[in-house]
Amino acid sequence: MSDTQSHYTSPSFAGPKTRQPGRTFADIPPVRWARANLFNSWLNTALTLLLAYFIVKYAIDIVSWGLINAVWEVPGNDTRACREIREIGACWALINEKFRFIMFATYPYEEHWRPALVIAIFLALYAISAMRRFWNRKLIVIWLLGLVSIGILMWGGVFGLRYVEQERWGGLPITLMLSTFGIAIAFPLSILLALGRRSDMPAIRVMCVTYIELIRGVPLISLLFMASVMFPLFLPEGLTVDKLLRAQVAIIMFAAAYLAEVVRGGLQAIPKGQYEAADAIGLSYWQKIGFIILPQALRLVIPPLVNTFIGLFKDTSLVLIIGIFDLLNAAKTSVNEPAWQGFGVEAYIFVSIIYFVFCFGMSKYSQDLEADLSRHRKR
Amino acid sequence: MASRPQVARRPPTAGVNLSLNNPTIRAILYQIVVVGAVGLVIWYLVSNTIENLETRRIATGFGFLDREAGLPIGESLIPYSPADTYARALFVGLLNTLRVALIGIVLATLLGTIVGIARLSSNWLVAQAARVYVEMLRNLPLLLQLLFWWTLFRDLFPGPRQALAPLPGVFLSNRGVQLPAILWQPGYGYVLGAFVVGVGAALAVRRWAKRRQALTGQQFPVLWTSLALIFGVPGITFLAIGAPFALERPELRGFNFAGGMTLTPEFAALLIGLVTYTAAFIAEIVRSGILAVNQGQWEAALALGLRRGQVLRLVVLPQALRVIVPPTTSQYLNLTKNSSLAVAIGYPDIVSVANTTLNQTGQAIEGIAIIMAVYLTISLSISAFMNWYNRHIALVER
Numbered sequence: 001m002s003d004t005q006s007h008y009t010s011p012s013f014a015g016p017k018t019r020q021p022g023r024t025f026a027d028i029p030p031v032r033w034a035r036a037n038l039f040n041s042w043l044n045t046a047l048t049l050l051l052a053y054f055i056v057k058y059a060i061d062i063v064s065w066g067l068i069n070a071v072w073e074v075p076g077n078d079t080r081a082c083r084e085i086r087e088i089g090a091c092w093a094l095i096n097e098k099f100r101f102i103m104f105a106t107y108p109y110e111e112h113w114r115p116a117l118v119i120a121i122f123l124a125l126y127a128i129s130a131m132r133r134f135w136n137r138k139l140i141v142i143w144l145l146g147l148v149s150i151g152i153l154m155w156g157g158v159f160g161l162r163y164v165e166q167e168r169w170g171g172l173p174i175t176l177m178l179s180t181f182g183i184a185i186a187f188p189l190s191i192l193l194a195l196g197r198r199s200d201m202p203a204i205r206v207m208c209v210t211y212i213e214l215i216r217g218v219p220l221i222s223l224l225f226m227a228s229v230m231f232p233l234f235l236p237e238g239l240t241v242d243k244l245l246r247a248q249v250a251i252i253m254f255a256a257a258y259l260a261e262v263v264r265g266g267l268q269a270i271p272k273g274q275y276e277a278a279d280a281i282g283l284s285y286w287q288k289i290g291f292i293i294l295p296q297a298l299r300l301v302i303p304p305l306v307n308t309f310i311g312l313f314k315d316t317s318l319v320l321i322i323g324i325f326d327l328l329n330a331a332k333t334s335v336n337e338p339a340w341q342g343f344g345v346e347a348y349i350f351v352s353i354i355y356f357v358f359c360f361g362m363s364k365y366s367q368d369l370e371a372d373l374s375r376h377r378k379r
Numbered sequence: 380m381a382s383r384p385q386v387a388r389r390p391p392t393a394g395v396n397l398s399l400n401n402p403t404i405r406a407i408l409y410q411i412v413v414v415g416a417v418g419l420v421i422w423y424l425v426s427n428t429i430e431n432l433e434t435r436r437i438a439t440g441f442g443f444l445d446r447e448a449g450l451p452i453g454e455s456l457i458p459y460s461p462a463d464t465y466a467r468a469l470f471v472g473l474l475n476t477l478r479v480a481l482i483g484i485v486l487a488t489l490l491g492t493i494v495g496i497a498r499l500s501s502n503w504l505v506a507q508a509a510r511v512y513v514e515m516l517r518n519l520p521l522l523l524q525l526l527f528w529w530t531l532f533r534d535l536f537p538g539p540r541q542a543l544a545p546l547p548g549v550f551l552s553n554r555g556v557q558l559p560a561i562l563w564q565p566g567y568g569y570v571l572g573a574f575v576v577g578v579g580a581a582l583a584v585r586r587w588a589k590r591r592q593a594l595t596g597q598q599f600p601v602l603w604t605s606l607a608l609i610f611g612v613p614g615i616t617f618l619a620i621g622a623p624f625a626l627e628r629p630e631l632r633g634f635n636f637a638g639g640m641t642l643t644p645e646f647a648a649l650l651i652g653l654v655t656y657t658a659a660f661i662a663e664i665v666r667s668g669i670l671a672v673n674q675g676q677w678e679a680a681l682a683l684g685l686r687r688g689q690v691l692r693l694v695v696l697p698q699a700l701r702v703i704v705p706p707t708t709s710q711y712l713n714l715t716k717n718s719s720l721a722v723a724i725g726y727p728d729i730v731s732v733a734n735t736t737l738n739q740t741g742q743a744i745e746g747i748a749i750i751m752a753v754y755l756t757i758s759l760s761i762s763a764f765m766n767w768y769n770r771h772i773a774l775v776e777r
Contacts, residue, residue, distance in 0.1 A: 037503035044502045051504050087537075203410040207417060217758040219716040221730055222750045229743040233431045234424045314520035321522075321723050328523055344530035352519050352527070359518035 066090045077339040086342070094343045095350050098334040102351065105170020105325040105333075111162060114153045115173045121146050121153075122176045130365055143184075150177075166242050170325030172354065174244070178316040178326065182251040183259075183309055189252070190259030195289060197260065198267055208260075215257035220318050223250040228322040247319045255312050262304045266297030299373065306366035310359050317355075327351055428744075443740045444469070450735050452727045454643055465736055472732030473753060479646065479728065480715040480757075483653040487714060488707075490654060491661025498666050509662065516659035522720050524656055528648035529724040539636055548628045550636065556647045557629035560640040566620035570613045577612035581605035645726035649718065657714045661707060668703035708765035712758050719754070729753050 025031060038048045069089025071082050073096055082091035095102070104115045125146045128134050134142070154173065157163035196208035215223070227250035228243065235241065270293055278288035298305075320329040331347040334340065399405055432439060444466040451461050455471045456478060497509035516524070533553055536543065542552035550557040581604070588599035629639030642650070672695050680690040721728040730750055737746025 037501070040501065044505075047500075047502055048504050051508060055504075055508070087535075201406050201410050203414050207414070214755070217755040218751045219719040219730070219754055221719045221722065222747055222754065225730075225734065225737075225743075225750070226747050229737065230747055233428045233743070235431075236427050237431065237434065310518070317520040317522045318720070321720075328520065328526070332526060342534045345527065345535055348523060348527040348530060352523060355520055355523060356515070356518050360514065363518065 064088070072096065077337070079339050079343075082343065090349075091343045091346050094335070094340055094346050098340070098347070101171075101334050102327070102330045102347065103171045104173070105330040106168045107170060108162070108164060108168065111156075111164060114156070114161070114164075115169075115171065118150050118153050118173045119176065121150055122173075122180065125180075166244055169244070171330045172327045174319075174325060175313075175316055175327040178248060178251055178319065179309075179313045181248060182255050182312055182316065186252045186255035186259055186312075189256040190263055191294070193256060193260035194263035194267055197264055212257045212260050215254060216261070220250075220254050220315055221321060223254050224318060224322050226250065243322070244324060247322060247324055251312070251316060251319075254315075255308075258308055258311070259305070262301050262308055263297065265304065266299075266301035267293065269300050270297050302373065303366050303370045306362055306369075310362050313358060313362070314355065327354065437741050439742070439744070441745055443736075443742055443745070446740075448736070448739075450732070450739065452732065453725070454646065454727065465740075468732050469729065469736065469749060472727055472729035475726065476715075476718055476721075476728040476730075476753070477757075479649055479653065479718050479721070479726070483650055483657065483714050483718065484711050486650070486654045487657040487661055487710075490658035492665050494658055494662035495665025495669070498662060499669060513659045513662050516656055517663075521652060521656050521717055522723060525648060525652040525720055525724055528652050529644060532644035532648055539631060542631075542636075548626075548639070550629055552636075553644065554636065554641075555644045556642040557636045558640045558642070559626050559628045562625040562627055564623035564625070566617075566623060569620060570616050573613040573616035574609070577609045580612070581608040584608065643726075645721070645724050648724055649721050649726050653714055653717060656717075657710055660710050660713075664703055664706045664710065668699040671702045672698045704765065704769050708762060708769070711765070712761055715757055715761065716754060719750075 039045045065088065069085055070092050071085060071089060072092050074081050074093040077097070079091070079093070082093060085091075100109070100112055103119075104112050107115050125143060128142055129139060152158060152161070154169060155164060155166075193208050193212060196204045197212065199205050199208070224247060227246040231246045231249075232240065274292055274296065275288065278292040283291065317326060317328040319326050320332065323329075325333070328351060331351040332344070334347050335342070335344045397404060399408075445464055447462055448465045448468040449461050450468055452459055452468060452471055454475065456474045457471060459467060459471050494509045494512060497505050498513065500506045500509070532555065536551055536553045539550070539552045539554055542550040542557070544550055548559040584599075584604050585601050588601045592598055627639050629636040629641070631637075676694055676698065677690060680694040681687075685693065718728055719730040722731040722734055725731070733746045733750045737743050740746075
């Protein structure tokens, strides 16, 4: 490092020896940092300048499109002001006008406080689950209470709340429900599948392997199509299951297969001695798994588990294809009205921010947790 | 439940224990119960389905494949008209899926490797730009990104007359991407043949050089010879047939472009979306692979007197690849499976064609069976190939 620095110290900015009291330009910390990290070779200098040029150029374009030339408000549905600046400015008036539709879709307008409260409850549940001091039996009680109140708020029909049929639910609550229930139900299933895959019983092993590989080999869309067009054929005459629930079942089946592979990774990482020791002290199979193996195995796979959760959260957006009004579909539909046609980019940017906050939050959390747990192990 | 069959707990004189206390007997019993339960559920669903199909008078079987499809397909690699059969329509869809998946895998690998190396750059700005790229793309749903690109093409890009031209001969407009095309010349068949010959010769030289080094210890510049054979032989053939070469540039005629190669907005959006999204994941894999090789490996190899190129090729890359290959395989599989999202933006891939087919014929089971069979075949072939490759480079523990 000192080598490169002396190489680039030009005579006009000679070292500290010549100008004793003051510090030279090259000694100012940011300058020294820039020299070490941005201009430490000719190649890097060229790269830095080229990249900086593009960043500045596009930043100017984006800022002028998204902020300076943007239209923030239009009277009613009169989007002429937006049309005029179509090529050079964003139409955030769309978000202003359609905010509630994107968030709650077709839920009755005067009852919007209910899905809003549902979102708040979901966020509170996530926040509590993220705190390690709640990682005990209390968490199950809190979740049960949370889910019951979510059900009451969405459906209504009790405590003087108006009944709202499932077909009218939509927006962010649907995305949160599909992903939360998907993960919460698929996770225990995935543990069973992973245990089955490592079982000594051939019939059970073959069934679990077939299920996992079959599901992992096909795209989620084919499962969702199956749920939307084939599932009704499976049921006896007269019995129908709501479309949202069918999509939820497809997501659970899909999630279970992927999570099972992650859990299997954890099970494989536990040394054989742990299994043998548990057998030796006379624990039954389920005692061995529940008290000895799973607590260690699941702890090992927290980071890949969270990554799978993020993937599943993103994948719930696929229900758009079978016509369920999740957050993404609400955004897509918000520009169907003739007055707002052509402003899809703005709607997608807005929901991108929501998706990003959730996914980035989860990934940051998993990184912190990983660091925390590995520090614990290192000690 | 599953503990190993515990033999020799009792003295052999006790004979065969047929009670429930025998773990082996118990395991067999459990399996019979579980298999029976699963079998019952499947039987129940199947019998319901058969009954429903009968009452709704839905035909079964794949007979519809020979019927006229009557569905128009926007882009096709083989000649196709709506008068063709469903089988041909589905084949067109399959080719479209393979096309976007193959091009996507190659481009995503290239972009992902570049971004992954950039994340480790000593240049702060480069590393940060790569980090922002990875974090942005990884944390947004792919479907959202596809819809975004498609809308960008359709709504924000100008018409052909005002098309953007980022490079000479390349045009971006709401009709898609126009690229210059290289026209096929009569002698190109020979060049292709010469290329195959060159590759074969390079492989032969490699085998010969390996045997010679094992016998005599003498090294042979295999890399340079191979490159010369692979590119030189077709190059000389190309010159020998008189270097015929013609580039067809897209030109604006009336309201649209003519000539050159056209990528439709759907294909362009799907390809851009799949490549940029998968590249973000591959970048992280490449980064972790490079970080996984200990600095000591470099130093030890240099101390043995290997040159830097040799260190990279013989010591570092084989170890990094061992970390990189398995997760990259699953990214290739993901890209292929994710190409099914084409149905949302109207690119006629296999899912989209099969979906239209099942809506037209009402034969949902067959339609979904076709989709699943296609993806299972693709998935299993890619993973079989990658498993073979992975075994090839895996650590041999002695």
